[in-house]
Amino acid sequence: MICEKQERESILEFRHEPVLLHEVLEWLNPQPGGIFADGTLGGGGHSEKILQRLGDGGLLFGIDRDEDALRAASQRLGGFPAFHAIHGNFHDVDALLPPDIQLDGGLLDLGVSSYQLDTPERGFSYHADAPLDMRMDRSSGETAAQWLNRMDEKTIAQALYDYGDERWAARIAAIIVERRREHPLATTGDLVACVDAAIPKAVRRRDEGHPARRTFQAVRIAVNDEIAPLERALESWVKRIRPGGRMCVITFHSIEDRIVKHTFRTMQHPCICPPKAPICTCGRVPYAKIMGGGAIRPARDEVERNMRSRSATLRVVERL
Numbered sequence: 261m262i263c264e265k266q267e268r269e270s271i272l273e274f275r276h277e278p279v280l281l282h283e284v285l286e287w288l289n290p291q292p293g294g295i296f297a298d299g300t301l302g303g304g305g306h307s308e309k310i311l312q313r314l315g316d317g318g319l320l321f322g323i324d325r326d327e328d329a330l331r332a333a334s335q336r337l338g339g340f341p342a343f344h345a346i347h348g349n350f351h352d353v354d355a356l357l358p359p360d361i362q363l364d365g366g367l368l369d370l371g372v373s374s375y376q377l378d379t380p381e382r383g384f385s386y387h388a389d390a391p392l393d394m395r396m397d398r399s400s401g402e403t404a405a406q407w408l409n410r411m412d413e414k415t416i417a418q419a420l421y422d423y424g425d426e427r428w429a430a431r432i433a434a435i436i437v438e439r440r441r442e443h444p445l446a447t448t449g450d451l452v453a454c455v456d457a458a459i460p461k462a463v464r465r466r467d468e469g470h471p472a473r474r475t476f477q478a479v480r481i482a483v484n485d486e487i488a489p490l491e492r493a494l495e496s497w498v499k500r501i502r503p504g505g506r507m508c509v510i511t512f513h514s515i516e517d518r519i520v521k522h523t524f525r526t527m528q529h530p531c532i533c534p535p536k537a538p539i540c541t542c543g544r545v546p547y548a549k550i551m552g553g554g555a556i557r558p559a560r561d562e563v564e565r566n567m568r569s570r571s572a573t574l575r576v577v578e579r580l
Contacts, residue, residue, distance in 0.1 A: 278305030279569045280558055284367060284508050287551060287576045290314055294364040297321040297357065299350030299497065302373045304333035310367075311340040318342040323356055325349045325397035329373060349397070351489040353496050364505045366497050371512040372480070374568065380448075384480060386472040389449035394480045404483045408451070409444045413437045423487065423515060424478030431458040432475060451475065477513070487515060494523045498548050501579040506551065512571050517555075524550050524577045548577040 278284075284306055290296060292315040298307045301322035311320050322337065323346045324330045330347050337343045348356045350368060376384050376396075383393030383404060394404035408416065417433035420426040435458045436445065445451060455472040456464070464471045481487055498507050511517040530544035556574040563570045 277566045277568075278303075278309075279369065279371070279566065279572045280510055280556070280562070280574045281306060281309060283556055283558075283574055284510075285309055285313075287506055287508055287556075287574075288365040288367065289506070290318075290365065293317040295319045295361065296365045296367070297323065297353070297363055297497075297500075298367045298369075299323045299353060300367075300369045301333050301345070302326075302329050302369060303375065304336045306367055306369065307333070307343070308337060308340075311337060311342055314340075314342045316341045319344065319361075321346055321357060321361075323348055323350050323353070326373075326376070327397070327399060329375070332375075350497075351493040353493065353500060357500065361500070362502045363500050364502060366501060366505075366507045367510075368497070368508070369510045370486070370516050371510065371568070371572070383448055384476065386448060386452050386470055386476050389447050392445060392448050392451060394476075394483050396484045402483070404451075404479050405445050405447075407483050408436055408479065409440050419482040420475055420478045422478070423481040424474035425514075426474040426478060428455075428459050428463075434458070448476075451479070481515075487519070490516065490519050491523045494520065495527075498527060498577060498579060503579050506576055506578050507548070508574060508576050510572055510574050512573075517573050517575075520575050521554070524548065524575055527577060547580050549580060551576040551578050 288296065288310065290310045290313040292313070294314055295318065296310055296314070298310070298320065301307060301324040304322065307320055307322050314320060320342050321344050322333060324333070325348060327347060330345055334345045346356050372384060376382050378385070380388040380390040383391050392403060392405035392408070395401055413433045416436055417429045420429035420432055426432065432455055435454045439445070439454055452472045455475050459471050494509070501507055509520050511520055527548035528546050528550050530546060531540050532542045532544060533540050554575065556576070558569040558572055
């Protein structure tokens with residue numbers, strides 16, 4: 261009885277308003293019988309609306325490396341015959357999907373789910389003292405604590421600067437290394453304390469948000485290896501889509517958005533010949549075109565209704 265109650269609560273916790281839903285549906289334009297894939301299933305909000313348009317003859321592959329998300333979404337979407345859940349990382353789309361499957365559209369929402377942020381024991385939040393985990397997939401890989409206790413000071417500082425735009429990166433990294441000599445970092449509170457010790461009080465008072473937010477973002481990205489494989493993953497996804505089909509990607513911070521923007525531009529203009537060359541000799545031809553004029557942002561009413569959407573950017577390409 262307790263397990264059933266926990267499962268019901270888990271489903272409710274994963275129910276959140278999907279960001280840029282209207283825009284995603286408009287650009288993906290799912291039709292009955294279509295074949296789609298949601299590489300970051302999360303709570304299943306986007307997928308549910310896509311499934312409602314596909315009908316029984318379609319297919320939607322819902323991929324997520326978070327087993328909690330996959331379990332909750334599978335219960336939520338289990339009534340749709342077209343839904344197929346897959347545990348894995350969207351970076352590995354070619355290994356996860358059947359080799360003969362060609363998609364009519366694909367979706368990636370690269371944000372962290374509200375459930376992950378709001379569940380203290382997952383270790384993503386700086387608001388509660390909890391085990392310093394931060395893994396999207398808790399079945400494999402090292403935790404944030406293990407990563408912070410293993411990496412050298414320079415690597416930690418570089419990650420905080422590159423992935424969090426943290427101006428105090430070097431000082432925070434130095435404090436982390438200094439304190440772990442006394443005892444290994446084990447909780448989110450340990451990491452927050454390092455940030456507090458590194459950033460002057462006057463600076464922390466002026467900061468509009470929590471002073472540890474950039475550090476937590478950076479460590480999460482590093483632990484889950486979210487950046488390095490992204491360009492290759494986008495190429496794999498778009499090549500899985502049939503001509504005329506579309507790929508939608510939602511990002512929430514500038515690092516990922518720059519990669520998506522650059523990768524999509526390269527798909528549209530892949531030629532590497534010198535600009536003044538009379539003819540193309542590299543043999544690279546476009547295989548996708550950018551839709552929607554580039555960056556698509558949420559409407560004002562969505563931002564007012566759902567603050568999570570305020571930093572979201574949607575980019576879309578159509579397969580040639």
